[in-house]
Amino acid sequence: MKKLKWLSMTIAITLLLSACGFSDPDQESETSDKDSGDGYELLTFANPADITTLDPQNNNVITTSAVLVNIYSKLVKRDAAGEIVPELATAWEQVNDTTWEFTLEEGVTFHNGDDLTAKDVKFSLERVANDDTLQQYSVFNKIEEVTVIDDYTVQIITEEPDPQLLSRLSTVAASIFPAAYFEEVGSEEFFKNPIGTGAYKFSKWNRDSYVELTKFANYFEGEPNWESVQFTVVPEDSTRVAELLTDKVDVAFNIPTADIDRINDNKGTHVSLEPIQRVIQLWLSTEDDAPTADPRVREAIDLAIDNQVIIDEILLGAATPTRTHVTPGNFGADESLYDTYEYDPDRAKELLAEAGYEDGITVDISVNNYYTEMAEVVGGMLQDVGITANLELLEQSQFAKRLFDEDLAEGVFVGWGNDMFDGSVLDLFREENVTSYANEEVDELLEAAAYNMNEEKRAEQYQQVQQILAEDRGAVYLFQLEGRYGVSDRLNYTPRLDELYVIDEITLNE
Amino acid sequence: MAFIKRSFLQIVPTLFILTLIVFGLVYVAGDPVVSMLPENATQEDRAVLEEALGLNEPFYVQYVNYIKDLVTGNFGQSLQYQEPALDLVMERFPATLVLSLMALGVAIVISIPLGIFAALKRNTVLDFLISGVSIVGKAMPNYWIGIMLILFFAVIIPIFPVSGAESPIHFVLPAVTLGVALAAEITRLIRGSVLEVIEQDFVQTARSKGQKETIVILRHVFLNSLIPAVTIIGLQFPQLIGGAIVVETVFSWPGVGRLLLSSIETGDMAVVQAIVFIIALITIVANLLTDAVYRILDPRIKYK
Numbered sequence: 018m019k020k021l022k023w024l025s026m027t028i029a030i031t032l033l034l035s036a037c038g039f040s041d042p043d044q045e046s047e048t049s050d051k052d053s054g055d056g057y058e059l060l061t062f063a064n065p066a067d068i069t070t071l072d073p074q075n076n077n078v079i080t081t082s083a084v085l086v087n088i089y090s091k092l093v094k095r096d097a098a099g100e101i102v103p104e105l106a107t108a109w110e111q112v113n114d115t116t117w118e119f120t121l122e123e124g125v126t127f128h129n130g131d132d133l134t135a136k137d138v139k140f141s142l143e144r145v146a147n148d149d150t151l152q153q154y155s156v157f158n159k160i161e162e163v164t165v166i167d168d169y170t171v172q173i174i175t176e177e178p179d180p181q182l183l184s185r186l187s188t189v190a191a192s193i194f195p196a197a198y199f200e201e202v203g204s205e206e207f208f209k210n211p212i213g214t215g216a217y218k219f220s221k222w223n224r225d226s227y228v229e230l231t232k233f234a235n236y237f238e239g240e241p242n243w244e245s246v247q248f249t250v251v252p253e254d255s256t257r258v259a260e261l262l263t264d265k266v267d268v269a270f271n272i273p274t275a276d277i278d279r280i281n282d283n284k285g286t287h288v289s290l291e292p293i294q295r296v297i298q299l300w301l302s303t304e305d306d307a308p309t310a311d312p313r314v315r316e317a318i319d320l321a322i323d324n325q326v327i328i329d330e331i332l333l334g335a336a337t338p339t340r341t342h343v344t345p346g347n348f349g350a351d352e353s354l355y356d357t358y359e360y361d362p363d364r365a366k367e368l369l370a371e372a373g374y375e376d377g378i379t380v381d382i383s384v385n386n387y388y389t390e391m392a393e394v395v396g397g398m399l400q401d402v403g404i405t406a407n408l409e410l411l412e413q414s415q416f417a418k419r420l421f422d423e424d425l426a427e428g429v430f431v432g433w434g435n436d437m438f439d440g441s442v443l444d445l446f447r448e449e450n451v452t453s454y455a456n457e458e459v460d461e462l463l464e465a466a467a468y469n470m471n472e473e474k475r476a477e478q479y480q481q482v483q484q485i486l487a488e489d490r491g492a493v494y495l496f497q498l499e500g501r502y503g504v505s506d507r508l509n510y511t512p513r514l515d516e517l518y519v520i521d522e523i524t525l526n527e
Numbered sequence: 528m529a530f531i532k533r534s535f536l537q538i539v540p541t542l543f544i545l546t547l548i549v550f551g552l553v554y555v556a557g558d559p560v561v562s563m564l565p566e567n568a569t570q571e572d573r574a575v576l577e578e579a580l581g582l583n584e585p586f587y588v589q590y591v592n593y594i595k596d597l598v599t600g601n602f603g604q605s606l607q608y609q610e611p612a613l614d615l616v617m618e619r620f621p622a623t624l625v626l627s628l629m630a631l632g633v634a635i636v637i638s639i640p641l642g643i644f645a646a647l648k649r650n651t652v653l654d655f656l657i658s659g660v661s662i663v664g665k666a667m668p669n670y671w672i673g674i675m676l677i678l679f680f681a682v683i684i685p686i687f688p689v690s691g692a693e694s695p696i697h698f699v700l701p702a703v704t705l706g707v708a709l710a711a712e713i714t715r716l717i718r719g720s721v722l723e724v725i726e727q728d729f730v731q732t733a734r735s736k737g738q739k740e741t742i743v744i745l746r747h748v749f750l751n752s753l754i755p756a757v758t759i760i761g762l763q764f765p766q767l768i769g770g771a772i773v774v775e776t777v778f779s780w781p782g783v784g785r786l787l788l789s790s791i792e793t794g795d796m797a798v799v800q801a802i803v804f805i806i807a808l809i810t811i812v813a814n815l816l817t818d819a820v821y822r823i824l825d826p827r828i829k830y831k
Contacts, residue, residue: 066789069607077565150579152563155572224618225781226692251690251779255674259682259689414792418558421573434566442567 056507056525060246062518063257063266067225067250071208073192074145077152080270082189083518084228084248089192089213090237092119092138093183097522099346099438099514101183105133105193105214114178114470115161121169125237128218131195135171139163140196142173153190156436178468180475184348184437189517216241216521225250230520241521248518261286261503268510268518269503274333280503290335291512293500294434296342297391299382299493300452302427309380309427313372315490318380320365321402324358324495327394336496341483342433342442344497346514349440349466349479354487358495365402377403382428384408385416391495392430420451432498438515440479441467446491454491538811542804546597549803550590550796559606559794580606593800602804603797607790612797616783616805622692623775623782626705627767629698631760633706634713639756641710642717643749649722657714664711669770673704673777690779701778705770709763713756720752727751754824761817765810 068081073089076082092106106119125133145153146160159179164172175182185191192213199207211219214237217230227249232241249266251257254273261269262283272280277288301309301318308314324338337344341354369375380399384392389410396406409426411419419425429452435442446454447463459482466478486492502512510523560576577583584592596603602613645657680700681689687700724730725748733743772784783802790798 070609072609075609077563149575152576153565154575155568156565223781224615225785226779249691249779250781252785253674253690253777253779256677256690256777256779259677262682263685263689265689414558414562414794417561421558421561421570436565436567444567 057242058244060243060508060520060523061266061268062246062248063251063260063269064248065250065252065254065257065271068222068228068248071211071219071222072151072204073189074148074153075151076190079516083516084230085192086189086215086517087217087230087246087520088211088215088219089189089194090125090215091186091189091191091193092121093187095187095438095515097511097513097519101187105138109183111470112172115175117173117175117182118166119171119173121171122237123169125214126235127195127198127214128212128233129195129198131198131212133193133195133214134168135165137193137196138171139165140199141193142191144194145190153188156185156188156190178470180466180468180470180472181437181439181441184439188436217243217246220245242524243520246520258503261505264505267505267508268523270500272501272503274331274335274501276503277333277335277501285506287504287506289502289504289510289512290499291502292337292344292346292497292514293516294344294347294436294438294514295432295498296339296344296435297336297388297430297432297495297498298342299395299495300429300431300454301380301490301493302453303455303491304427304453307427308372308374308378311372312489313368314374314378315493317365317368317372317402318399318404319490319493320359320361320368321404322358322395322398322493322495323360325360326398327391328496331390331394332496332498335499335501337499338496339494340487341494342435342445342492343440343479343483344435347435347438347440347442348472349476349483351480351483354483355497362402369403374403377405379405379407380428381407381409381426382430383411383416383419383425384430385411385413387413388430388432395430395495423451423453440476440482443479443482443486446482446486452492456485456489456491459485459491534811534815541811542807545803545807546594546800547590549800550593551586553791553794553796553799554586554589559796562793563606593796597800602801605790605795605798607793607795607798612795612801615786615798616801619781619783619786620805622780623768623771623784626698626701626771626774626780626782627764629702630705630709630767630771631764633702634709635760637706637710638713639717642714642756643721643744645714645718646721646725647744654718658718661711661714664707665715667707668773669704669708670773670777672707673700673774676700676704677777690777692778692780697778701774701780704777705767705774708770709760709767712763713759716756716759717752720755721748724748724752750824754821757817757820757824761813761820764813765806768806768809 064080066080068084069078070076070081071085073082073085090104092104093101094104096102105122105125107122109117109119112118121133121135121138127133142157142160142163145151146157148154159176160173161176162174164174166172173182194207195212198212216233216236216238218233220231221229227247229245229247231245232243234240251260257269258272258276258280260266261280264285272288280286280288299318301315303310328334328336328338337356338358339355340357341351343350344355345352369378382392382396392408396408399406406428420429444450444463445452446459448455448460462478462482466475469475469478500512500516504510507526508523509526513519560573560580560582564572564576574583593603602611604610605612605615608615641657645654648654677689677700680687688697691697730743730747733747771782772787774780775782775784776788786798787802
């Protein structure tokens, strides 16, 4: 009897397992894909993190914006080259320093069939400009009012002259919602099933699994390419790579440098490396009691670091050395400071001696868990010229908090982005900011540039600031990172500088 | 009845102290507002958002408010997702629970036969082999086992899907990964206790009565050697849920572990609290169940 029981159990388990095998939905959908259609049925991405929300105005994470950009449209957008071009607005002009007038595209419909009018623009922009609980409020709160002139004309009035207004309006947070429907159902209900004017409609969000979008055939810029798009969540790096290698996803974002060769060697996949907005840099305290207050010491630190060695050894080439934060593609970039670096360890030792530190110095450097490895290599390089770097390793959330509280060591090793694609990112070095750097000339230039509506002069002001910072080592800039995308060979895809997935920029390779 | 009443009296203060500890740890660990604001935000922006979210209150005020809500069954609102914390957790909990139960199943199916077998063949090559493998199994981090299983059984020999949770076949690799360490532990335990029981007088008696060896082993030896195994399984089940945090990340499993991880990183207090609270409840329930199963297995055990 006992034997019979065991036997029947074994058979049951075998049956169960084989039943599972036959009902694998992946295999079924895969064969049906290949049997029919032109290849544009389904595009899949593997992201390290899930989207956090469907509300573009209450979000601060690029991986979320990267998905939402396909659902909603803004007045203006950035094209693949980073230039601001029309989206819902066909034209715009500046009426005076604080008033901008936008003419809207006519005949645009939302996913629910509503027509887009100036009222929707007023509602959407005033929501983010007025609601201080929204995460993007601080970016838009300088908008005083949005006035409806007629159905297809709006004026945006800012409190002060704002040369960055178009940059703000081109971010995903400036998305336009259907006002009447939004107000009818309320924000909670609206974002359960959001409506926009984008090329793809929201279809499904299985948390921590995937987000699915489907084609919006009435898209105002013409019928989109893909039938449906899935953004799956695969947090573990090596798993994400495995999904790509087994042909389960088309694009895998943020792959480890160690896997670049493996993906390139695999038949049917390759790695695409494209610059992203993040610049790795070392901020050095200029407060009186710190040895780094002496510009010679800061220069010595800069000269002791061989940027290219870090790029080659740790990032396997996926970065570009820079001496400025405002890299090409950003407003006011000084390209003479890009793709270059200074390395001269002998001169570094001389400078230390001149500053009176023949016997060497010790510098404490705070770094978060993302960049620990790079910071350790920098520490080794500094040691070679007689600077002992004590690394303080912090978990990112702790690092962010202490940074905000200005409670970090005299050296801070950070990777910093530039959401606005603008020289104003240098405001970091303005008086009363997270860096301790103080320079009156820099303060004046940054203050002037913040309200300067003359583009040419404004760009010059930022270029001057970059030259001063490079000379003075307000920060020691190391390199601009590149995004690492594993891509299926069936796609023709160039990842964007802003890391957004604009789906219709991706086509099949014929 | 008295047993249940006493347990309840222990549970409530335990949970209360637990909420205080977790609240304190999350409060110290991170500032949710910082991660919610754009990189270039100013101190002013931060103050505005803190006030809007009620996070500018001192620690004890926040904690008292939290407890007031908790007593009425309200776990609070997630800052990261702008949704009730408990909904977020309950949405993901079934996936974690199923994974843990599957892993437990894997562990039991592997370990019981191996443990008995090793004991019966004590001091043979097979015994040494089984004991050796189970030590290795316990020593390997499940993170690494998971990656290796994906490499061999999903990439090199594509039998199983790499990750995800869409169909039953997606369960196999994660359940094995999570179950291996527990299987190793139970194998060694069963082996040890079978060896102990097999020497007892009542086993000798059964044999001398002329019962078949299979019956002796299954009825007399096996059942009696289960008691320590049940203890370990009962104590380990909550730990399996802990281990699921790692395994869920490796296999993109949409469970509560990953939610916990991201909530800790962003300082999302309400969600962390809700998860820890539920895991604590499961631990307590698992312990109570273990006690109950004892009584069934061994009628000599009585509670006063």
